[in-house]
Amino acid sequence: MANKDIYHDTVKRVLIKDGWQITHDPLTVAIGRRDGYIDLGAEKICAAEHNGRKLQSRKSFTYIPLARFVPRLRQYLLYREALQIVEPERILYLAVRHAIYEQLEREQLRDLLDRQQIKFVVFDAEKERIVEWTT
Numbered sequence: 001m002a003n004k005d006i007y008h009d010t011v012k013r014v015l016i017k018d019g020w021q022i023t024h025d026p027l028t029v030a031i032g033r034r035d036g037y038i039d040l041g042a043e044k045i046c047a048a049e050h051n052g053r054k055l056q057s058r059k060s061f062t063y064i065p066l067a068r069f070v071p072r073l074r075q076y077l078l079y080r081e082a083l084q085i086v087e088p089e090r091i092l093y094l095a096v097r098h099a100i101y102e103q104l105e106r107e108q109l110r111d112l113l114d115r116q117q118i119k120f121v122v123f124d125a126e127k128e129r130i131v132e133w134t135t
Helices: 008-017 067-086 100-106 111-113
Strands: 021-024 027-030 036-040 040-043 051-056 090-097 122-124 129-133
Touching: 008 021, 008 040, 008 122, 008 129, 021 027, 027 067, 036 111, 067 111, 090 100, 090 111, 100 111, 100 122
Parallel strands: 051 090, 090 122
Antiparallel strands: 021 040, 027 036, 040 051, 122 129
16 A cells, blocks of 8 residues: 655645545555556535535655656646546546645646646645646
8 A cells, every 4th residue: 555645644634624535545456467546535515516526636746856756747647537437427636735736837847737627726735735736
């Protein structure tokens, strides 16, 4: 099983404060003959919907040199595809601190990530709140 990163518990608290129920910690997803571990599985019943809205939060990170970011991007894409096979109603999000999300903007990586349809839950680690959900 993968090690939890330093923001795992923060992201968990942020989701709970926002009304999400943690259903998996971690969520196991089969990738061929191996298991992959998505950090959190959560559900939230939306008042405007009759069905539950589901998500998973993948790793947050504190620093993104491109050499370290590329493996995380690959992992996200692989997990997203595996998740579509076993639980297609779930949506995979990459949890990222607000400062890192802004760094992606400054380095003009957001356009690249948008083309890959990467979904983010952007959080403020100090205030323990969600800043933005991207779609």
